[in-house]
Amino acid sequence: MTSVLTDGVTTGRSNDRPAVSLSGVSKVFGRGAAAVHALDNVSLDVAPGEFVCLVGASGCGKSTLLSLVADLDEPTVGTITVDGGARPGLMFQEPALFPWLTVGGNVGLPMRLRRVPKAERGERVNELLRTVHLEEFAKRRPHQLSGGMRQRVAMARTLALDTPVLLMDEPFGALDAMTRDILHDEIERIWQERNLTVLFVTHNVREAARLGDRIVLLSSRPGRVVTDWKVDVPRPRRIDSPEIAAVAAEVTDRLRQEVRRHGR
Amino acid sequence: MAADTARAVGGIAADPERTISGLDALDLGGRNRGESRLQRFWAATWPKLLALAIFIGIWQAVYWSGWREPWLLPSPAEVFANLGHAALTGSLWHAIGTTLWRGLVGFAAAAAIGLVLGIAVARIRPLRAALGSAITALQTMPSIAWFPLAILLFQLSEQAILFVIILGAAPSIANGVISGVDYVPPLLLRAGRNFGARGLNLYRYVVAPASLPAIVSGLKQGWAFAWRSLLAGELLVVIAKRPALGVRLAFAREQTDSAGLIATMIVIFAIGLLADYIFSTLDNRLRRAWGLK
Numbered sequence: 132m133t134s135v136l137t138d139g140v141t142t143g144r145s146n147d148r149p150a151v152s153l154s155g156v157s158k159v160f161g162r163g164a165a166a167v168h169a170l171d172n173v174s175l176d177v178a179p180g181e182f183v184c185l186v187g188a189s190g191c192g193k194s195t196l197l198s199l200v201a202d203l204d205e206p207t208v209g210t211i212t213v214d215g216g217a218r219p220g221l222m223f224q225e226p227a228l229f230p231w232l233t234v235g236g237n238v239g240l241p242m243r244l245r246r247v248p249k250a251e252r253g254e255r256v257n258e259l260l261r262t263v264h265l266e267e268f269a270k271r272r273p274h275q276l277s278g279g280m281r282q283r284v285a286m287a288r289t290l291a292l293d294t295p296v297l298l299m300d301e302p303f304g305a306l307d308a309m310t311r312d313i314l315h316d317e318i319e320r321i322w323q324e325r326n327l328t329v330l331f332v333t334h335n336v337r338e339a340a341r342l343g344d345r346i347v348l349l350s351s352r353p354g355r356v357v358t359d360w361k362v363d364v365p366r367p368r369r370i371d372s373p374e375i376a377a378v379a380a381e382v383t384d385r386l387r388q389e390v391r392r393h394g395r
Numbered sequence: 396m397a398a399d400t401a402r403a404v405g406g407i408a409a410d411p412e413r414t415i416s417g418l419d420a421l422d423l424g425g426r427n428r429g430e431s432r433l434q435r436f437w438a439a440t441w442p443k444l445l446a447l448a449i450f451i452g453i454w455q456a457v458y459w460s461g462w463r464e465p466w467l468l469p470s471p472a473e474v475f476a477n478l479g480h481a482a483l484t485g486s487l488w489h490a491i492g493t494t495l496w497r498g499l500v501g502f503a504a505a506a507a508i509g510l511v512l513g514i515a516v517a518r519i520r521p522l523r524a525a526l527g528s529a530i531t532a533l534q535t536m537p538s539i540a541w542f543p544l545a546i547l548l549f550q551l552s553e554q555a556i557l558f559v560i561i562l563g564a565a566p567s568i569a570n571g572v573i574s575g576v577d578y579v580p581p582l583l584l585r586a587g588r589n590f591g592a593r594g595l596n597l598y599r600y601v602v603a604p605a606s607l608p609a610i611v612s613g614l615k616q617g618w619a620f621a622w623r624s625l626l627a628g629e630l631l632v633v634i635a636k637r638p639a640l641g642v643r644l645a646f647a648r649e650q651t652d653s654a655g656l657i658a659t660m661i662v663i664f665a666i667g668l669l670a671d672y673i674f675s676t677l678d679n680r681l682r683r684a685w686g687l688k
Contacts, residue, residue, distance in 0.1 A: 203589065218589075218591065221586070223586070225582055227582045227583055227585070227586040229601070229604065230684075230687075241591065264416065265419075272684060275686070277422030277423060280419055288590075
Protein backbone atom coordinates (compact mmCIF):
# COMPACT_ATOMS: atom_id res chain seq x y z
CA MET A 132 0.00 0.00 0.00
CA THR A 133 2.77 2.39 0.81
CA SER A 134 6.35 2.91 -0.05
CA VAL A 135 8.80 4.97 1.92
CA LEU A 136 10.45 7.70 -0.07
CA THR A 137 14.08 7.54 0.87
CA ASP A 138 15.07 11.17 0.68
CA GLY A 139 11.64 12.63 1.23
CA VAL A 140 11.86 14.63 -1.98
CA THR A 141 11.41 12.28 -4.91
CA THR A 142 7.95 12.06 -6.33
CA GLY A 143 6.44 10.58 -9.42
CA ARG A 144 6.84 13.92 -11.13
CA SER A 145 10.27 14.89 -9.95
CA ASN A 146 11.02 16.61 -13.24
CA ASP A 147 8.38 19.29 -12.47
CA ARG A 148 9.34 22.33 -10.46
CA PRO A 149 7.88 21.83 -6.98
CA ALA A 150 4.82 23.92 -6.16
CA VAL A 151 6.06 24.41 -2.62
CA SER A 152 9.62 23.90 -1.54
CA LEU A 153 11.07 24.10 1.95
CA SER A 154 14.78 23.79 2.30
CA GLY A 155 16.61 23.61 5.60
CA VAL A 156 13.82 25.45 7.39
CA SER A 157 14.16 25.99 11.14
CA LYS A 158 11.98 28.07 13.39
CA VAL A 159 12.95 29.07 16.90
CA PHE A 160 10.60 30.97 19.18
CA GLY A 161 12.21 33.00 21.96
CA ARG A 162 15.86 33.19 22.90
CA GLY A 163 18.39 31.57 25.18
CA ALA A 164 17.30 28.90 27.62
CA ALA A 165 13.62 29.55 27.02
CA ALA A 166 13.93 29.14 23.24
CA VAL A 167 11.59 26.62 21.67
CA HIS A 168 12.78 24.86 18.54
CA ALA A 169 9.50 24.39 16.71
CA LEU A 170 11.02 23.23 13.45
CA ASP A 171 14.52 21.93 12.86
CA ASN A 172 16.05 21.68 9.42
CA VAL A 173 12.89 20.68 7.58
CA SER A 174 13.20 20.11 3.85
CA LEU A 175 10.15 19.18 1.87
CA ASP A 176 9.08 19.48 -1.74
CA VAL A 177 5.48 19.33 -2.82
CA ALA A 178 4.89 18.68 -6.52
CA PRO A 179 2.22 20.64 -8.39
CA GLY A 180 -1.15 18.94 -7.99
CA GLU A 181 0.05 16.82 -5.12
CA PHE A 182 -1.97 16.25 -1.93
CA VAL A 183 0.48 16.00 0.97
CA CYS A 184 -0.63 15.28 4.52
CA LEU A 185 1.54 16.29 7.45
CA VAL A 186 1.00 14.22 10.57
CA GLY A 187 2.65 14.31 13.96
CA ALA A 188 1.98 14.45 17.66
CA SER A 189 1.49 17.69 19.58
CA GLY A 190 4.35 20.11 19.38
CA CYS A 191 5.69 18.93 16.06
CA GLY A 192 5.36 22.39 14.56
CA LYS A 193 2.77 21.43 11.94
CA SER A 194 0.86 24.66 12.33
CA THR A 195 4.06 26.67 12.49
CA LEU A 196 5.10 25.15 9.20
CA LEU A 197 1.87 26.23 7.53
CA SER A 198 2.18 29.76 8.93
CA LEU A 199 5.66 29.97 7.42
CA VAL A 200 4.51 28.76 4.01
CA ALA A 201 1.56 31.19 4.17
CA ASP A 202 4.04 34.00 4.81
CA LEU A 203 2.38 34.94 8.10
CA ASP A 204 5.69 34.34 9.85
CA GLU A 205 9.39 34.20 8.89
CA PRO A 206 11.61 31.14 9.25
CA THR A 207 14.63 31.59 11.54
CA VAL A 208 16.83 29.72 9.04
CA GLY A 209 16.18 28.26 5.61
CA THR A 210 14.15 29.21 2.58
CA ILE A 211 10.59 28.61 1.47
CA THR A 212 9.55 29.06 -2.12
CA VAL A 213 6.09 28.89 -3.56
CA ASP A 214 6.16 28.43 -7.32
CA GLY A 215 5.32 31.60 -9.21
CA GLY A 216 5.26 33.54 -5.94
CA ALA A 217 1.61 32.63 -5.45
CA ARG A 218 0.11 33.46 -2.09
CA PRO A 219 -1.16 30.18 -0.68
CA GLY A 220 -4.64 30.06 0.82
CA LEU A 221 -4.84 29.07 4.45
CA MET A 222 -7.70 27.26 6.21
CA PHE A 223 -7.95 26.68 9.94
CA GLN A 224 -9.70 24.29 12.28
CA GLU A 225 -12.17 27.11 12.98
CA PRO A 226 -13.93 28.50 9.92
CA ALA A 227 -12.76 32.02 10.97
CA LEU A 228 -15.63 33.59 9.04
CA PHE A 229 -16.26 37.29 9.61
CA PRO A 230 -19.52 37.60 11.56
CA TRP A 231 -20.22 41.09 10.21
CA LEU A 232 -20.41 39.81 6.62
CA THR A 233 -22.92 37.52 4.96
CA VAL A 234 -21.82 34.20 3.56
CA GLY A 235 -21.50 35.81 0.12
CA GLY A 236 -19.65 38.78 1.63
CA ASN A 237 -17.16 36.46 3.27
CA VAL A 238 -16.47 34.59 0.05
CA GLY A 239 -16.17 37.88 -1.85
CA LEU A 240 -13.73 39.52 0.55
CA PRO A 241 -10.46 38.16 -0.87
CA MET A 242 -11.61 39.41 -4.29
CA ARG A 243 -12.64 42.78 -2.87
CA LEU A 244 -9.14 43.11 -1.49
CA ARG A 245 -7.77 42.31 -4.95
CA ARG A 246 -10.10 44.98 -6.40
CA VAL A 247 -12.03 42.56 -8.60
CA PRO A 248 -14.94 44.56 -10.12
CA LYS A 249 -18.25 44.12 -8.35
CA ALA A 250 -20.18 42.40 -11.13
CA GLU A 251 -17.44 39.86 -11.73
CA ARG A 252 -17.12 39.33 -8.01
CA GLY A 253 -20.82 38.51 -7.69
CA GLU A 254 -20.55 35.89 -10.40
CA ARG A 255 -17.46 34.35 -8.89
CA VAL A 256 -19.07 34.25 -5.44
CA ASN A 257 -22.04 32.35 -6.88
CA GLU A 258 -19.79 29.98 -8.72
CA LEU A 259 -17.70 29.29 -5.60
CA LEU A 260 -20.77 28.80 -3.42
CA ARG A 261 -22.11 26.37 -6.02
CA THR A 262 -18.84 24.47 -5.75
CA VAL A 263 -19.46 23.91 -2.04
CA HIS A 264 -23.23 23.36 -2.53
CA LEU A 265 -24.25 26.49 -0.63
CA GLU A 266 -25.55 28.70 -3.44
CA GLU A 267 -28.87 29.37 -1.72
CA PHE A 268 -27.18 30.51 1.49
CA ALA A 269 -25.36 33.55 0.09
CA LYS A 270 -27.45 36.03 2.05
CA ARG A 271 -27.31 34.16 5.36
CA ARG A 272 -25.04 35.05 8.23
CA PRO A 273 -22.32 32.61 9.27
CA HIS A 274 -23.95 31.93 12.66
CA GLN A 275 -27.08 30.67 10.89
CA LEU A 276 -25.16 27.75 9.40
CA SER A 277 -23.95 24.50 10.92
CA GLY A 278 -20.28 23.84 11.63
CA GLY A 279 -19.79 21.80 8.49
CA MET A 280 -21.50 24.39 6.33
CA ARG A 281 -19.34 27.15 7.80
CA GLN A 282 -16.23 25.16 7.02
CA ARG A 283 -17.46 24.84 3.42
CA VAL A 284 -17.94 28.61 3.28
CA ALA A 285 -14.39 28.97 4.56
CA MET A 286 -13.27 26.64 1.78
CA ALA A 287 -15.07 28.72 -0.85
CA ARG A 288 -13.53 31.87 0.62
CA THR A 289 -10.05 30.37 0.42
CA LEU A 290 -10.68 29.31 -3.18
CA ALA A 291 -11.64 32.95 -3.87
CA LEU A 292 -7.97 33.78 -3.44
CA ASP A 293 -7.49 32.05 -6.81
CA THR A 294 -4.38 30.40 -5.55
CA PRO A 295 -3.04 27.07 -6.78
CA VAL A 296 -1.76 26.16 -3.30
CA LEU A 297 -4.04 25.34 -0.39
CA LEU A 298 -2.74 25.03 3.17
CA MET A 299 -5.15 23.35 5.56
CA ASP A 300 -4.57 23.28 9.30
CA GLU A 301 -6.75 20.46 10.70
CA PRO A 302 -9.73 21.90 8.85
CA PHE A 303 -12.09 19.08 9.81
CA GLY A 304 -10.85 18.53 13.35
CA ALA A 305 -13.87 20.10 15.02
CA LEU A 306 -16.54 18.32 12.94
CA ASP A 307 -18.54 15.19 13.59
CA ALA A 308 -17.50 12.01 11.77
CA MET A 309 -20.39 12.03 9.29
CA THR A 310 -19.77 15.60 8.20
CA ARG A 311 -16.04 14.97 8.09
CA ASP A 312 -16.44 12.00 5.74
CA ILE A 313 -18.53 14.07 3.38
CA LEU A 314 -16.07 16.92 3.46
CA HIS A 315 -13.27 14.48 2.62
CA ASP A 316 -15.15 13.67 -0.58
CA GLU A 317 -15.66 17.37 -1.19
CA ILE A 318 -12.09 18.49 -0.72
CA GLU A 319 -10.90 15.59 -2.87
CA ARG A 320 -13.30 16.58 -5.65
CA ILE A 321 -12.36 20.26 -5.48
CA TRP A 322 -8.67 19.41 -5.41
CA GLN A 323 -9.06 17.29 -8.54
CA GLU A 324 -11.34 19.68 -10.42
CA ARG A 325 -9.16 22.69 -9.77
CA ASN A 326 -5.81 21.01 -9.99
CA LEU A 327 -4.73 22.31 -6.60
CA THR A 328 -1.66 21.55 -4.60
CA VAL A 329 -2.63 20.79 -1.01
CA LEU A 330 -0.57 20.75 2.16
CA PHE A 331 -2.89 19.29 4.78
CA VAL A 332 -2.04 19.15 8.48
CA THR A 333 -3.87 16.64 10.68
CA HIS A 334 -3.33 14.53 13.76
CA ASN A 335 -5.88 12.06 12.41
CA VAL A 336 -3.80 9.39 10.68
CA ARG A 337 -6.79 7.78 8.96
CA GLU A 338 -7.75 11.12 7.52
CA ALA A 339 -4.22 11.49 6.18
CA ALA A 340 -4.40 8.03 4.60
CA ARG A 341 -7.84 8.78 3.14
CA LEU A 342 -6.73 12.00 1.48
CA GLY A 343 -2.99 12.05 0.88
CA ASP A 344 -0.87 11.18 -2.10
CA ARG A 345 1.89 11.35 0.46
CA ILE A 346 2.01 11.31 4.24
CA VAL A 347 4.88 13.13 5.93
CA LEU A 348 5.51 12.33 9.58
CA LEU A 349 7.07 15.06 11.68
CA SER A 350 8.80 14.40 14.99
CA SER A 351 8.03 16.56 18.01
CA ARG A 352 10.22 19.20 19.67
CA PRO A 353 11.97 19.86 17.46
CA GLY A 354 9.86 19.14 14.40
CA ARG A 355 11.82 17.15 11.84
CA VAL A 356 10.75 15.05 8.88
CA VAL A 357 10.91 11.45 10.11
CA THR A 358 9.29 9.43 7.36
CA ASP A 359 7.70 10.24 4.04
CA TRP A 360 5.25 7.65 2.70
CA LYS A 361 3.69 7.45 -0.72
CA VAL A 362 0.08 6.24 -0.51
CA ASP A 363 -0.64 3.92 -3.43
CA VAL A 364 -4.29 3.24 -2.68
CA PRO A 365 -6.28 4.17 -5.83
CA ARG A 366 -9.01 6.81 -5.64
CA PRO A 367 -11.90 7.02 -4.94
CA ARG A 368 -11.06 5.84 -1.47
CA ARG A 369 -13.17 5.13 1.57
CA ILE A 370 -11.93 5.94 5.04
CA ASP A 371 -13.34 2.62 6.32
CA SER A 372 -11.67 0.43 3.69
CA PRO A 373 -9.08 -2.17 4.75
CA GLU A 374 -6.45 -0.60 2.48
CA ILE A 375 -6.72 2.76 4.20
CA ALA A 376 -6.73 1.04 7.60
CA ALA A 377 -3.50 -0.74 6.70
CA VAL A 378 -1.78 2.50 5.67
CA ALA A 379 -3.04 4.18 8.84
CA ALA A 380 -1.75 1.34 11.00
CA GLU A 381 1.71 1.64 9.53
CA VAL A 382 1.82 5.40 10.10
CA THR A 383 0.35 5.07 13.59
CA ASP A 384 3.03 2.56 14.61
CA ARG A 385 5.75 4.90 13.52
CA LEU A 386 4.04 7.86 15.17
CA ARG A 387 3.76 6.00 18.50
CA GLN A 388 7.42 5.13 18.31
CA GLU A 389 8.09 8.86 17.93
CA VAL A 390 5.85 9.72 20.89
CA ARG A 391 7.56 7.11 23.10
CA ARG A 392 10.87 8.91 22.64
CA HIS A 393 9.46 11.66 24.84
CA GLY A 394 8.37 9.27 27.65
CA ARG A 395 10.43 8.62 30.77
CA MET B 396 -0.25 8.87 -7.28
CA ALA B 397 -1.95 10.71 -10.10
CA ALA B 398 -5.39 12.02 -9.36
CA ASP B 399 -8.27 10.04 -10.77
CA THR B 400 -10.26 12.58 -12.66
CA ALA B 401 -13.12 10.22 -13.32
CA ARG B 402 -15.17 10.29 -10.17
CA ALA B 403 -17.04 7.06 -9.58
CA VAL B 404 -19.59 6.37 -6.89
CA GLY B 405 -18.64 8.42 -3.86
CA GLY B 406 -17.45 6.97 -0.61
CA ILE B 407 -20.53 7.96 1.34
CA ALA B 408 -23.58 7.74 -0.89
CA ALA B 409 -24.59 7.22 -4.48
CA ASP B 410 -25.61 10.88 -4.73
CA PRO B 411 -23.17 13.01 -2.77
CA GLU B 412 -24.92 16.28 -3.52
CA ARG B 413 -28.17 15.02 -2.04
CA THR B 414 -26.37 13.64 0.97
CA ILE B 415 -24.93 17.09 1.57
CA SER B 416 -28.21 18.94 1.17
CA GLY B 417 -29.90 16.37 3.40
CA LEU B 418 -27.30 16.86 6.10
CA ASP B 419 -27.59 20.63 5.81
CA ALA B 420 -31.37 20.45 6.15
CA LEU B 421 -31.05 18.30 9.28
CA ASP B 422 -28.41 20.63 10.73
CA LEU B 423 -30.59 23.67 10.23
CA GLY B 424 -33.87 22.11 11.32
CA GLY B 425 -35.95 23.57 14.13
CA ARG B 426 -34.32 26.95 14.42
CA ASN B 427 -37.46 29.08 14.12
CA ARG B 428 -38.57 30.98 17.17
CA GLY B 429 -42.25 31.03 16.19
CA GLU B 430 -43.09 34.29 17.99
CA SER B 431 -44.92 37.11 16.28
CA ARG B 432 -43.66 40.66 16.37
CA LEU B 433 -46.64 41.74 18.44
CA GLN B 434 -46.03 39.02 21.00
CA ARG B 435 -42.42 40.08 21.38
CA PHE B 436 -43.39 43.74 21.66
CA TRP B 437 -45.93 42.96 24.36
CA ALA B 438 -43.48 40.72 26.24
CA ALA B 439 -41.00 43.61 26.35
CA THR B 440 -43.57 46.30 27.14
CA TRP B 441 -45.85 45.06 29.91
CA PRO B 442 -43.12 44.85 32.59
CA LYS B 443 -42.22 48.48 31.84
CA LEU B 444 -45.83 49.62 32.09
CA LEU B 445 -46.26 47.69 35.33
CA ALA B 446 -43.10 49.23 36.80
CA LEU B 447 -44.34 52.70 35.84
CA ALA B 448 -47.75 52.03 37.41
CA ILE B 449 -46.16 50.81 40.64
CA PHE B 450 -43.88 53.85 40.78
CA ILE B 451 -46.76 56.29 40.32
CA GLY B 452 -48.79 54.32 42.89
CA ILE B 453 -46.02 54.65 45.49
CA TRP B 454 -45.65 58.35 44.72
CA GLN B 455 -49.39 58.86 45.15
CA ALA B 456 -49.36 56.92 48.42
CA VAL B 457 -46.49 59.05 49.76
CA TYR B 458 -48.39 62.16 48.72
CA TRP B 459 -51.52 60.98 50.55
CA SER B 460 -49.51 60.09 53.64
CA GLY B 461 -48.71 63.77 54.07
CA TRP B 462 -44.98 63.13 54.55
CA ARG B 463 -44.20 66.53 52.95
CA GLU B 464 -46.33 69.60 52.35
CA PRO B 465 -48.20 69.37 49.00
CA TRP B 466 -46.33 72.42 47.66
CA LEU B 467 -43.00 70.58 48.27
CA LEU B 468 -44.07 67.18 46.98
CA PRO B 469 -47.00 67.56 44.60
CA SER B 470 -49.20 64.68 43.45
CA PRO B 471 -48.52 62.85 40.17
CA ALA B 472 -51.66 64.38 38.67
CA GLU B 473 -50.45 67.89 39.43
CA VAL B 474 -47.00 67.24 37.95
CA PHE B 475 -48.39 65.74 34.76
CA ALA B 476 -50.79 68.64 34.44
CA ASN B 477 -47.81 70.99 34.79
CA LEU B 478 -45.93 69.00 32.18
CA GLY B 479 -48.90 69.08 29.82
CA HIS B 480 -49.20 72.82 30.26
CA ALA B 481 -45.47 73.35 29.69
CA ALA B 482 -45.63 71.24 26.54
CA LEU B 483 -48.17 73.67 25.11
CA THR B 484 -45.91 76.67 25.63
CA GLY B 485 -42.82 77.15 23.54
CA SER B 486 -40.32 77.55 26.36
CA LEU B 487 -40.08 73.86 27.29
CA TRP B 488 -39.43 72.87 23.68
CA HIS B 489 -36.92 75.64 23.35
CA ALA B 490 -35.15 74.38 26.47
CA ILE B 491 -35.17 70.79 25.19
CA GLY B 492 -33.81 72.00 21.87
CA THR B 493 -30.94 73.92 23.45
CA THR B 494 -29.96 71.11 25.78
CA LEU B 495 -30.20 68.38 23.14
CA TRP B 496 -28.22 70.45 20.68
CA ARG B 497 -25.45 71.01 23.22
CA GLY B 498 -25.52 67.34 24.04
CA LEU B 499 -25.28 66.24 20.42
CA VAL B 500 -22.51 68.69 19.52
CA GLY B 501 -20.53 67.74 22.61
CA PHE B 502 -21.09 64.05 22.02
CA ALA B 503 -20.06 64.30 18.36
CA ALA B 504 -16.86 66.13 19.30
CA ALA B 505 -16.17 63.62 22.08
CA ALA B 506 -16.80 60.73 19.67
CA ALA B 507 -14.37 62.16 17.11
CA ILE B 508 -11.69 62.76 19.73
CA GLY B 509 -12.35 59.44 21.45
CA LEU B 510 -12.10 57.45 18.20
CA VAL B 511 -8.84 59.06 17.13
CA LEU B 512 -7.37 58.80 20.62
CA GLY B 513 -8.53 55.19 21.00
CA ILE B 514 -7.02 54.09 17.69
CA ALA B 515 -3.76 55.91 18.42
CA VAL B 516 -3.43 54.40 21.89
CA ALA B 517 -4.37 50.93 20.65
CA ARG B 518 -1.80 51.05 17.85
CA ILE B 519 1.15 52.91 19.34
CA ARG B 520 2.75 51.07 22.20
CA PRO B 521 4.51 53.97 24.00
CA LEU B 522 1.32 55.98 23.79
CA ARG B 523 -0.55 53.16 25.48
CA ALA B 524 2.04 52.97 28.23
CA ALA B 525 1.74 56.74 28.67
CA LEU B 526 -2.02 57.21 28.42
CA GLY B 527 -3.68 53.82 28.89
CA SER B 528 -4.36 54.12 32.61
CA ALA B 529 -4.76 57.91 32.47
CA ILE B 530 -7.76 57.44 30.18
CA THR B 531 -9.42 55.10 32.65
CA ALA B 532 -8.63 57.49 35.51
CA LEU B 533 -10.20 60.37 33.55
CA GLN B 534 -13.25 58.23 32.96
CA THR B 535 -13.84 57.77 36.68
CA MET B 536 -13.34 61.46 37.46
CA PRO B 537 -16.68 63.15 38.29
CA SER B 538 -17.35 65.66 35.56
CA ILE B 539 -18.60 68.26 38.02
CA ALA B 540 -15.02 68.49 39.31
CA TRP B 541 -14.01 70.00 35.97
CA PHE B 542 -16.44 72.90 36.09
CA PRO B 543 -14.50 75.31 38.29
CA LEU B 544 -11.55 75.06 35.90
CA ALA B 545 -13.82 75.22 32.85
CA ILE B 546 -15.45 78.41 34.16
CA LEU B 547 -12.06 79.99 34.86
CA LEU B 548 -10.84 79.09 31.38
CA PHE B 549 -13.98 79.84 29.36
CA GLN B 550 -16.15 81.94 31.68
CA LEU B 551 -19.87 81.20 31.73
CA SER B 552 -20.07 80.19 28.09
CA GLU B 553 -21.04 77.38 25.73
CA GLN B 554 -17.37 76.46 25.48
CA ALA B 555 -17.20 75.78 29.22
CA ILE B 556 -20.05 73.27 28.89
CA LEU B 557 -18.59 71.73 25.74
CA PHE B 558 -15.20 71.38 27.42
CA VAL B 559 -16.66 69.38 30.28
CA ILE B 560 -18.84 67.22 28.05
CA ILE B 561 -15.83 66.24 25.99
CA LEU B 562 -13.73 65.48 29.05
CA GLY B 563 -16.58 63.41 30.43
CA ALA B 564 -17.41 61.42 27.30
CA ALA B 565 -14.22 61.06 25.26
CA PRO B 566 -12.39 58.71 27.69
CA SER B 567 -15.26 56.19 27.65
CA ILE B 568 -15.39 56.25 23.88
CA ALA B 569 -11.61 55.90 23.61
CA ASN B 570 -11.70 52.98 26.04
CA GLY B 571 -14.40 51.30 23.95
CA VAL B 572 -12.21 51.59 20.87
CA ILE B 573 -9.13 50.31 22.71
CA SER B 574 -10.88 47.25 24.08
CA GLY B 575 -12.50 46.63 20.71
CA VAL B 576 -9.13 46.60 18.96
CA ASP B 577 -7.53 44.54 21.73
CA TYR B 578 -10.15 41.84 21.57
CA VAL B 579 -10.21 41.23 17.84
CA PRO B 580 -9.79 37.44 17.64
CA PRO B 581 -6.23 36.70 16.44
CA LEU B 582 -7.61 34.02 14.12
CA LEU B 583 -9.61 36.65 12.20
CA LEU B 584 -6.46 38.75 11.88
CA ARG B 585 -4.56 35.75 10.51
CA ALA B 586 -7.37 35.01 8.07
CA GLY B 587 -7.52 38.66 6.99
CA ARG B 588 -3.78 38.83 6.45
CA ASN B 589 -3.93 35.62 4.43
CA PHE B 590 -6.49 37.24 2.12
CA GLY B 591 -4.11 40.07 1.48
CA ALA B 592 -5.46 42.59 4.00
CA ARG B 593 -2.34 44.19 5.40
CA GLY B 594 -1.59 47.59 6.85
CA LEU B 595 -4.47 50.02 6.52
CA ASN B 596 -6.64 47.45 4.71
CA LEU B 597 -6.39 45.13 7.70
CA TYR B 598 -7.84 47.94 9.82
CA ARG B 599 -10.53 48.77 7.34
CA TYR B 600 -11.72 45.26 6.55
CA VAL B 601 -11.02 43.35 9.75
CA VAL B 602 -10.10 45.39 12.83
CA ALA B 603 -12.70 48.14 12.47
CA PRO B 604 -15.73 45.90 11.87
CA ALA B 605 -14.55 43.37 14.45
CA SER B 606 -14.34 46.07 17.14
CA LEU B 607 -17.71 47.58 16.27
CA PRO B 608 -19.67 46.03 19.18
CA ALA B 609 -17.15 47.34 21.72
CA ILE B 610 -17.15 50.74 20.02
CA VAL B 611 -20.95 50.92 20.18
CA SER B 612 -20.95 50.11 23.89
CA GLY B 613 -18.23 52.73 24.39
CA LEU B 614 -20.41 55.27 22.57
CA LYS B 615 -23.39 54.33 24.71
CA GLN B 616 -21.41 54.87 27.87
CA GLY B 617 -19.94 58.04 26.41
CA TRP B 618 -23.40 59.44 25.81
CA ALA B 619 -24.37 58.71 29.42
CA PHE B 620 -21.32 60.66 30.65
CA ALA B 621 -21.95 63.47 28.18
CA TRP B 622 -25.56 63.80 29.31
CA ARG B 623 -24.62 63.88 33.00
CA SER B 624 -21.89 66.46 32.44
CA LEU B 625 -24.26 68.54 30.37
CA LEU B 626 -27.00 68.72 33.00
CA ALA B 627 -24.48 69.46 35.74
CA GLY B 628 -23.06 72.16 33.52
CA GLU B 629 -26.42 73.76 32.86
CA LEU B 630 -27.04 74.04 36.60
CA LEU B 631 -23.76 75.86 37.09
CA VAL B 632 -23.23 77.71 33.84
CA VAL B 633 -26.38 79.71 33.39
CA ILE B 634 -26.22 81.72 30.21
CA ALA B 635 -28.66 84.63 30.16
CA LYS B 636 -31.75 84.46 27.97
CA ARG B 637 -31.03 80.92 26.83
CA PRO B 638 -33.53 78.49 28.32
CA ALA B 639 -32.18 75.00 28.88
CA LEU B 640 -33.32 72.02 30.92
CA GLY B 641 -30.70 72.58 33.61
CA VAL B 642 -31.66 76.23 33.82
CA ARG B 643 -35.31 75.24 34.27
CA LEU B 644 -34.31 73.01 37.17
CA ALA B 645 -32.37 75.81 38.84
CA PHE B 646 -35.20 78.34 38.38
CA ALA B 647 -37.85 75.92 39.62
CA ARG B 648 -35.86 75.31 42.77
CA GLU B 649 -35.38 79.03 43.40
CA GLN B 650 -39.11 79.63 42.99
CA THR B 651 -40.02 76.52 44.97
CA ASP B 652 -41.94 75.28 41.95
CA SER B 653 -41.84 71.58 42.80
CA ALA B 654 -44.31 70.54 40.12
CA GLY B 655 -42.29 72.33 37.44
CA LEU B 656 -39.06 70.85 38.80
CA ILE B 657 -40.31 67.28 38.77
CA ALA B 658 -41.90 67.82 35.33
CA THR B 659 -38.49 68.89 33.98
CA MET B 660 -36.86 65.88 35.60
CA ILE B 661 -39.39 63.64 33.88
CA VAL B 662 -38.39 65.22 30.56
CA ILE B 663 -34.70 64.58 31.31
CA PHE B 664 -35.49 61.00 32.23
CA ALA B 665 -37.53 60.53 29.04
CA ILE B 666 -34.63 61.77 26.93
CA GLY B 667 -32.41 59.30 28.76
CA LEU B 668 -34.84 56.51 27.89
CA LEU B 669 -34.91 57.58 24.27
CA ALA B 670 -31.11 57.60 24.05
CA ASP B 671 -30.97 54.19 25.67
CA TYR B 672 -33.55 52.92 23.22
CA ILE B 673 -31.52 54.18 20.25
CA PHE B 674 -28.26 52.66 21.46
CA SER B 675 -29.92 49.41 22.51
CA THR B 676 -31.58 49.05 19.12
CA LEU B 677 -28.23 49.57 17.42
CA ASP B 678 -26.55 47.13 19.77
CA ASN B 679 -29.29 44.50 19.39
CA ARG B 680 -29.22 44.70 15.64
CA LEU B 681 -25.49 44.22 15.65
CA ARG B 682 -25.71 41.30 18.04
CA ARG B 683 -28.47 39.63 16.10
CA ALA B 684 -26.58 39.99 12.84
CA TRP B 685 -23.47 38.53 14.43
CA GLY B 686 -25.30 35.67 16.07
CA LEU B 687 -24.39 36.82 19.58
CA LYS B 688 -28.02 36.82 20.59
